Amino acid sequence: MKLTVLGSGSPEAYARRASSGYLLETGKDTILFDCGGGVFDNLLRSGRRPSDITHLFFSHLHSDHMMDYARLVHAAWDEGAPPLKVFGPAPIARITQGYFGPDGVLSHDLRARTELVPSQEVWKARGGTLPRPWPAPEVTEISPGFRHNGDGWTLSSCAVPHAQPVLDCMAFAVEAAGRKFVYSGDAGPCNALEQLCAKADLLLHWCYRLDGEGAHPMMVPLTPTPSDIARMARKAEVGRLLVTHFRIHMDQPDRHGAAVEAMRSEFGADCAIVEDLDTYEV
Numbered sequence: 633m634k635l636t637v638l639g640s641g642s643p644e645a646y647a648r649r650a651s652s653g654y655l656l657e658t659g660k661d662t663i664l665f666d667c668g669g670g671v672f673d674n675l676l677r678s679g680r681r682p683s684d685i686t687h688l689f690f691s692h693l694h695s696d697h698m699m700d701y702a703r704l705v706h707a708a709w710d711e712g713a714p715p716l717k718v719f720g721p722a723p724i725a726r727i728t729q730g731y732f733g734p735d736g737v738l739s740h741d742l743r744a745r746t747e748l749v750p751s752q753e754v755w756k757a758r759g760g761t762l763p764r765p766w767p768a769p770e771v772t773e774i775s776p777g778f779r780h781n782g783d784g785w786t787l788s789s790c791a792v793p794h795a796q797p798v799l800d801c802m803a804f805a806v807e808a809a810g811r812k813f814v815y816s817g818d819a820g821p822c823n824a825l826e827q828l829c830a831k832a833d834l835l836l837h838w839c840y841r842l843d844g845e846g847a848h849p850m851m852v853p854l855t856p857t858p859s860d861i862a863r864m865a866r867k868a869e870v871g872r873l874l875v876t877h878f879r880i881h882m883d884q885p886d887r888h889g890a891a892v893e894a895m896r897s898e899f900g901a902d903c904a905i906v907e908d909l910d911t912y913e914v
């Protein structure tokens with residue numbers, strides 16, 4: 633498997649880091665985990681096309697994990713790609729209809745592109761045929777514990793504490809060819825995540841708060857620090873630890889350096905804070 637980081641940031645507007653998005657390639661499939669703002673452009677910068685994505689999994693539906701969803705679906709449709717397979721917690725079906733349904737916010741655009749003769753001619757000139765159907769991603773609403781058998785890979789999931797009860801939030805593990813990749817989503821520490829991480833070859837874990845950084849008492853148990861994450865990863869016998877979802881203040885050189893040191897002292901050398909467009913073999 634190969635991991636490409638398409639968005640290592642947070643909801644904060646930040647040129648260095650797009651919001652959450654991670655590409656995992658395994659066999660013939662290209663799986664995208666989350667699709668936050670800026671992920672679409674980084675997908676193009678990484679040399680791939682929207683139509684290359686075969687599966688999209690949403691860990692949860694905070695905006696910084698789905699703001700580029702409509703753009704990805706629309707662009708893949710415009711390339712003539714087969715319908716994208718989309719998996720995410722409710723209400724992803726309603727959100728999809730809200731964009732692409734008959735009365736969706738993009739319905740005027742889609743009517744213009746599919747009904748006006750000049751647009752039809754552009755479509756035909758690119759090899760398309762008429763009538764031109766609207767984008768119709770294959771949406772499956774999933775709950776924590778969802779499992780999926782892909783072509784040579786399996787996905788499993790668990791609930792992680794983050795934005796309940798408003799949002800279902802989950803972590804994912806993908807196993808292929810004897811290797812295991814885990815993506816935490818946005819996750820507070822919990823036994824289920826620790827079990828999902830057991831003996832993972834690569835764990836990609838969010839981080840929203842640094843060691844020694846204060847937070848609201850309700851926020852503290854939901855936002856593990858680099859030390860907390862590294863301790864959990866070591867206990868779970870993870871092979872390599874990557875930390876992501878970094879915010880602007882966390883990238884100040886002294887703070888960034890201290891976070892790496894804290895992780896190394898708990899976990900060992902094979903850990904890092906990722907940057908956009910980094911790639912890793914799993």
Ligand SMILES: [Zn+2]
Nearest residue numbers: 692694794818
């Ligand atoms: Zn979130």
